[in-house]
Amino acid sequence: MKIWAHRGCSQNYPENTLTAFEKAAALAQKGLTGIELDIQLTKDGHMVVCHDEKVDRTTDGTGELRNFTLAELKKLKIDAGNGTYERIPTIEEVLDLLADRLKSGFRLNIELKNSVFPYPGMEEKIIALVREYGVEEGIVYSSFSALSVERIRKINPKAQTGILDTKVSDCLYKLKGGCGADALHPFWRGIDLPKERLEGYTVRAWLSGHLYPEKPTGTKLDLSLLEAQGITDVFLNEPERYLG
């Protein structure tokens, strides 16, 4: 089972922050496959890393991210505990942090958060930037939007892609319906097809819940049970708990 850090190490550090990504990158030597994060566009066209369309949950600001310029967003504080703060990172800051690792096998799944607001032009922008950094080999692009995945594949046919949905059957439906994609990215509880139907596919399943500062509850997942369902990779909020 390949393990990825979902929004970085997002159980013990604020999600989608440079600290969460630094902590995850340090797990590369323990076998972490890569990091997943979410990108959106600011009012002035910068790509920033943030999960929600609104800044309310993760920062001290309010309103839709797309209505902020980068300079305005950078003023917002992300509470990191003990009086310390993080800022919403740009994707450039994350690529600066990870570029060397991405050239030597570590991976980054960039989810384009564009199914609520389409953010026209984001596909072109991220593909051009990844090319500039020379890290194409390490990147997997994903989206819940089949049109966006299709667009990425059209712009760069060599780009690695994953199609997101809750149920794996819906991921497969979108893939076969024309978006292509190299991998299926379902919710971990959304495996509604028998393993035989998933043979030959890369199936990267994501978990939800238990994000910083919420304390973890429940027992450790038995990853072999996920593997038995045909899942090949898993995005975990607390990958550090699963790596030796």
Ligand code: G3P
């Ligand atoms: O990319 C996998 C997963 O992150 C998709 O769901 O809501 O956590 O972005 P969400």
Ligand code: CA
């Ligand atoms: Ca995501």
